[in-house]
Structures are given as C-alpha cells and as structure tokens.
Amino acid sequence: MELRHLRYFVTVAETCHFGRAAEQLHIAQPALSHTVRQLEDELGVALLARTTRQVRVTPAGEFFLGEAQRVLSAVESGVRGVQRIGEGQLGLVRVGFTGTAAFSHLPHLARALAQRVPQVELEVHAELLTAEQCEQLRDGSLGIGVLRPPVTGDDIDYRVIEVEPLVLAVPADHRLAVEPVVATTDLRAEPLVTYDGRNSVVHAAVLRSCRDAGFTPHQQHQAPGTAALLALVAGGLGVGVVPASARSLPLAGVVFRDLAGAATVELALAWHRETSSPLVNTVLAELEDVFPSARPPAEAGS
Amino acid sequence: MELRHLRYFVTVAETCHFGRAAEQLHIAQPALSHTVRQLEDELGVALLARTTRQVRVTPAGEFFLGEAQRVLSAVESGVRGVQRIGEGQLGLVRVGFTGTAAFSHLPHLARALAQRVPQVELEVHAELLTAEQCEQLRDGSLGIGVLRPPVTGDDIDYRVIEVEPLVLAVPADHRLAVEPVVATTDLRAEPLVTYDGRNSVVHAAVLRSCRDAGFTPHQQHQAPGTAALLALVAGGLGVGVVPASARSLPLAGVVFRDLAGAATVELALAWHRETSSPLVNTVLAELEDVFPSARPPAEAGS
DNA sequence: ATTCATCCATTCCGTTTATCAATCGAGCGA
DNA sequence: TCGCTCGATTGATAAACGGAATGGATGAAT
Numbered sequence: 001m002e003l004r005h006l007r008y009f010v011t012v013a014e015t016c017h018f019g020r021a022a023e024q025l026h027i028a029q030p031a032l033s034h035t036v037r038q039l040e041d042e043l044g045v046a047l048l049a050r051t052t053r054q055v056r057v058t059p060a061g062e063f064f065l066g067e068a069q070r071v072l073s074a075v076e077s078g079v080r081g082v083q084r085i086g087e088g089q090l091g092l093v094r095v096g097f098t099g100t101a102a103f104s105h106l107p108h109l110a111r112a113l114a115q116r117v118p119q120v121e122l123e124v125h126a127e128l129l130t131a132e133q134c135e136q137l138r139d140g141s142l143g144i145g146v147l148r149p150p151v152t153g154d155d156i157d158y159r160v161i162e163v164e165p166l167v168l169a170v171p172a173d174h175r176l177a178v179e180p181v182v183a184t185t186d187l188r189a190e191p192l193v194t195y196d197g198r199n200s201v202v203h204a205a206v207l208r209s210c211r212d213a214g215f216t217p218h219q220q221h222q223a224p225g226t227a228a229l230l231a232l233v234a235g236g237l238g239v240g241v242v243p244a245s246a247r248s249l250p251l252a253g254v255v256f257r258d259l260a261g262a263a264t265v266e267l268a269l270a271w272h273r274e275t276s277s278p279l280v281n282t283v284l285a286e287l288e289d290v291f292p293s294a295r296p297p298a299e300a301g302s
Numbered sequence: 303m304e305l306r307h308l309r310y311f312v313t314v315a316e317t318c319h320f321g322r323a324a325e326q327l328h329i330a331q332p333a334l335s336h337t338v339r340q341l342e343d344e345l346g347v348a349l350l351a352r353t354t355r356q357v358r359v360t361p362a363g364e365f366f367l368g369e370a371q372r373v374l375s376a377v378e379s380g381v382r383g384v385q386r387i388g389e390g391q392l393g394l395v396r397v398g399f400t401g402t403a404a405f406s407h408l409p410h411l412a413r414a415l416a417q418r419v420p421q422v423e424l425e426v427h428a429e430l431l432t433a434e435q436c437e438q439l440r441d442g443s444l445g446i447g448v449l450r451p452p453v454t455g456d457d458i459d460y461r462v463i464e465v466e467p468l469v470l471a472v473p474a475d476h477r478l479a480v481e482p483v484v485a486t487t488d489l490r491a492e493p494l495v496t497y498d499g500r501n502s503v504v505h506a507a508v509l510r511s512c513r514d515a516g517f518t519p520h521q522q523h524q525a526p527g528t529a530a531l532l533a534l535v536a537g538g539l540g541v542g543v544v545p546a547s548a549r550s551l552p553l554a555g556v557v558f559r560d561l562a563g564a565a566t567v568e569l570a571l572a573w574h575r576e577t578s579s580p581l582v583n584t585v586l587a588e589l590e591d592v593f594p595s596a597r598p599p600a601e602a603g604s
Numbered sequence: 605a606t607t608c609a610t611c612c613a614t615t616c617c618g619t620t621t622a623t624c625a626a627t628c629g630a631g632c633g634a
Numbered sequence: 635t636c637g638c639t640c641g642a643t644t645g646a647t648a649a650a651c652g653g654a655a656t657g658g659a660t661g662a663a664t
Contacts, residue, residue, distance in 0.1 A: 027624085078372075
C-alpha cells in the first residue's frame with residue numbers, strides 16, 4: 001500500500017464518482033479504478049459498493065476514509081513541519097549563558113526571539129564558563145553561546161555585543177559605599193571576594209585590574225558565581241569586582257559603584273563555525289538586530 | 303512522496319546504516335540510498351547527515367522520523383481497523399425494538415454482545431412497529447430488528463426467538479386482581495385500554511383473542527405504547543391485554559394475571575435478506591446462541 | 605605509512621507497474 | 635427501444651523501481 005492508494009481512494013470516496021475523481025487527480029479513469037481495486041484487494045475489504053450507475057461508500061470504507069484522511073493530513077503537516085525546521089523557523093535551540101549574562105541579557109533575548117521566531121523554543125543553560133561553552137558548541141549540545149571572549153580554537157566564531165566595565169560591589173554600610181567614584185587603587189587594602197573559577201575570564205580581568213593598579217588583592221573568599229559572590233559581599237565578607245551587568249542582580253545590602261581605571265570585559269555571541277543547523281543561523285540572524293555588534297574593545301592593557 | 307519513502311527512511315534513521323537497513327527491507331543498498339535521497343530532494347531538507355563512514359540523523363530528520371513513524375503506525379492501525387470491520391468485529395449496528403422488547407430483551411442482548419463482540423457498538427431504536435422496522439431494514443437505517451411477525455415482503459428474513467402469551471394487566475384494586483387465573487371471556491364487560499397503532503401486531507392479537515372468546519371489547523382508551531398503556535391501567539381507566547414480556551415493566555398499581563385462552567404473539571429477530579454488512583451477520587451469528595429459536599408458534603386460531 | 609575493510613554514492617540495465625487510449629457492458633431515463 | 639452515463643476491461647507505452655557492479659572516501663589495522 002502506498003500513499004497513492006490512499007489519495008486515490010479518498011478522492012473517489014469524497015466524490016462518489018470515478019470519472020470526476022480521476023479528473024481531479026489528473027489521471028485517467030481506468031488507472032483510478034485499477035488502483036482502488038488494488039487497495040481493496042490488499043485490505044481484503046470492499047471499501048466502495050459499485051453499481052454500474054453509482055458508487056456508494058461501505059461502512060468499512062467510511063471508516064477507512066477517515067483514517068486515510070488523517071494519514072494524508074499527517075503527512076502534509078509533517079512535510080510542512082520538516083520544511084519549517086529546514087528553514088530554521090521551528091525547533092529547539094540550546095543557548096548557553098556565562099555568569100550574569102543570563103540575568104542581564106536573557107530577558108531581552110528571549111522576548112525578542114519569541115516575537116520574531118515564535119516557533120523557536122529556547123533551552124537555557126546558565127553559569128557556563130567560556131571554555132565549557134566552546135566545548136559544548138563543538139559537540140553540538142549548545143547551538144549558541146553567550147560568553148566572554150577570548151574563545152579557544154578557531155572553529156568557534158563570535159561577535160562582541162557588549163563591552164562592559166568592571167564595577168565595584170560593596171556592602172551597603174561600607175566606607176566606599178558613599179563615594180561617588182572609586183578608584184581601583186582604593187581596593188588595595190580591601191579583602192576581595194573573587195570567583196573561584198580558574199578559567200573565569202572575569203576573574204582574570206579582576207586580577208589584571210589590580211595588577212595594573214599596582215597591588216595583589218587579598219582573596220579571602222571565593223564564590224562559584226556572581227550571585228554567590230554578591231551574597232558574600234552582602235554578608236560583609238569583603239568587596240567584589242564584577243561586570244557592570246551584575247547590576248541586573250539587585251541584592252539587599254549590596255551597592256554598586258563605578259570603578260575608575262578598571263578593566264573592561266566583553267560579552268559575545270558565539271557559535272560553531274560550520275553550524276549545519278539552519279535554526280541556529282536563523283536565530284543568529286535575528287540577533288543581529290536585537291544585539292548589534294559593540295565597538296571592538298579598546299585594548300586597555302595587553 | 304509515497305509510504306515507501308517513509309518506510310525506507312524510518313528504517314535507515316533507526317539503524318543509522320544504509321547497508322543493514324537495506325537488508326532489513328529486503329532491497330539492495332543502492333535502491334535505498336536513491337529512495338532516501340529522493341525523499342530529501344522532495345522535502346528540500348536534509349534528513350540524514352552522511353559521511354562516508356557513518357550516518358547521523360539531523361534535527362529535521364529527527365522530527366520527520368517521528369512524524370513518519372506516526373503515519374506508518376496510523377496506516378497499520380487503520381488497516382487493522384478496516385479489516386476488523388470487514389470481519390464484522392468492529393462497528394456500529396443499529397437495532398430496532400418493538401414495544402416492550404427493549405425492556406424485556408435488550409438487557410440480555412446488550413450484555414451478551416458486549417461480552418462476545420466487545421468492539422461492536424449498539425444503537426438502539428425503540429418503540430418501532432413491525433412495518434416501520436421492515437422499512438428501515440430495507441433502507442439500511444436498521445441492521446437488525448426485534449419485532450413481531452409477520453413481516454411484509456420476502457426480502458426480510460426473520461427467526462422467532464420467543465412465543466409469549468398475552469397476559470392481563472389490571473389495577474391492583476381491581477376485582478380480577480385477586481383471581482389466580484382469568485379467562486378471556488371474563489373481560490367481556492371490562493373497559494379495555496388498547497394500543498392506538500393501526501399496524502400493531504399485538505393489538506391485532508388482542509382483538510382476535512376477544513373475538514375468539516365471542517365478544518367485541520370496549521376500547522375506551524388508547525395508548526401509544528405498552529408503557530403508556532400500563533400507566534392508564536394503573537390510573538384505573540380499564541384493564542389491558544399485553545404480551546407477557548410486559549412483566550419486565552413493573553408499575554406500581556398494576557398487577558399481571560395469566561389469561562387463559564388468549565392468543566400468543568411471537569418475537570423475532572429480523573434482518574434484510576441481502577445484508578452486505580458483515581457486522582450484522584456476525585451479530586446475528588452470536589445471537590443464535592443468545593436467543594435460540596423458539597418452537598414454531600402453535601397456531602391457535604387462524 | 606600502507607593496506608584493508610567498510611560504507612555510501614553512482615552508473616547502467618532489466619523488469620515491474622503505473623498510466624493512458626480505446627473499448628465494452630450494464631443500467632437508467634427518455 | 636434508443637441513447638447516455640459510468641465503471642470495468644484490454645492492450646500498449648513509458649516511467650519507475652530495484653539489482654549488480656563499480657567508484658570513492660574514510661577509518662582501522664598491521
């Protein structure tokens with residue numbers, strides 16, 4: 001049995017007329033008669049009761065008509081679906097986020113995509129370091145990464161969407177909390193809450209800032225992420241240096257201050273260079289509008 | 303696109319191996335490659351990512367695999383369904399019942415069929431006179447009739463399943479209610495509640511019984527059916543002569559008494575002689591056991 | 605590094621079969 | 635009774651499906 005049999009039978013059953021059905025199907029009537037007969041032979045059931053004058057649909061035919069129509073429309077919708085996937089209009093894309101980016105950028109990103117490509121589902125993976133995201137972009141478990149350059153390896157393409165300065169997070173009752181602007185050198189004597197990640201780009205930028213300011217920070221406490229880091233700051237265990245986007249994470253007892261002379265960190269969209277997924281390409285194309293490229297980073301220190 | 307394309311693709315996608323899939327399908331590998339390629343060309347979407355060493359299923363292919371599997375199993379279940387209909391194991395059969403038979407015989411009939419052919423649905427049409435049922439058996443709006451012979455026309459076959467005497471229904475406070483047995487002649491002076499149907503076989507039997515007993519009944523009130531007739535009897539408007547099966551309709555204020563010398567009426571299963579419906583045939587075959595043929599009626603009076 | 609084995613794609617050819625044109629035969633209506 | 639309509643039948647044609655042989659690429663093994 002082939003779909004042809006179903007298509008032919010459905011047309012005949014709907015018109016109750018071999019001649020007109022053949023016309024609709026753009027085939028000759030004998031071919032239609034033959035094919036429908038073939039279907040009935042294979043099923044072993046009479047679907048149509050033919051007299052030489054008219055055609056009726058048997059109860060079995062009535063049932064099979066419904067089934068065949070369902071099958072045909074399932075095929076049709078399946079074809080449409082797979083074509084939409086082929087065009088990248090439908091499907092699931094896994095997006096990885098570094099540290100605070102999930103809080104600062106995910107809302108805008110999700111809302112924009114929901115509006116532009118509503119049939120695209122997002123699966124968010126948060127708190128992923130750059131290296132982890134690169135690896136997952138390579139093995140396909142991520143389609144798009146929101147990470148902090150630089151990336152390792154040349155098979156990952158990326159586009160910087162934001163250059164953000166590091167800012168200071170201090171307990172609300174801290175002496176620096178009332179200063180309008182704080183200089184990096186002011187942190188020389190402060191106990192610093194830092195990230196515990198060895199591969200954290202932000203962590204490296206923090207250390208570089210201190211080194212540029214001429215001191216090595218006291219890293220008394222370490223946190224596995226920005227949220228935890230801010231919690232430790234709120235607890236008065238020290239001050240923190242975090243990307244400006246951490247301001248999206250207001251936490252009682254923590255205030256942010258601009259940090260003069262601090263390094264900047266970049267945020268970028270990243271993807272595998274040979275992305276075979278049209279879905280990822282579509283989403284990336286949409287995100288060109290949503291997150292325009294930021295100016296190439298002003299290299300502060302090498 | 304044909305089911306063949308779906309079958310081939312599903313097998314390849316499930317095995318991720320053209321060679322083994324071809325083996326499973328009992329075709330050569332080149333034919334399989336060609337057909338799957340043809341499917342992809344028609345869809346305009348790559349379903350499989352082939353290297354010369356291995357085959358992977360693309361996300362689009364993953365989706366289409368599911369759709370194709372659903373389509374194929376829908377076809378399979380459709381085929382099974384239509385074949386069961388062809389065998390008369392599945393479907394809807396419309397059964398007509400005369401007067402009280404719905405109450406007296408339908409419970410047993412429905413329960414027996416639910417057990418023997420559970421996939422057969424019944425649609426009950428009650429309170430149909432013999433002539434109406436014959437007509438509807440002819441035009442197909444009934445598959446089986448439970449009626450009272452004789453039937454009109456020779457294209458209706460029937461089988462008597464019960465021969466029941468007429469019995470007397472009287473108000474509980476009626477003088478005859480206490481008699482153990484009543485003779486038809488005792489009704490000579492009684493106002494009789496009768497059926498209003500001109501074509502009612504029971505009505506004719508009642509009149510014949512009276513005539514045989516030598517009197518013409520006073521038909522003061524008429525009811526459109528046995529239930530209504532008994533209600534009138536309960537109201538004290540007269541006595542009624544009804545088939546014994548009316549005893550299945552206990553009604554407060556009405557008692558039944560055997561009626562010596564009364565005629566009998568038959569109850570029969572009836573069907574159209576050239577029933578093309580295997581369902582009706584199956585049900586009739588099952589009903590052979592459930593309702594064995596009654597002895598041919600002992601002709602009381604001509 | 606070279607060879608071997610594996611696996612999918614390509615080519616070519618034969619057979620199946622789907623289709624068409626012409627025709628037939630059965631009913632129904634005039 | 636004649637003619638019309640409609641589905642079935644017949645015979646021919648072309649498209650297709652499928653098979654055997656082959657090619658080409660890649661990974662594994664020696």
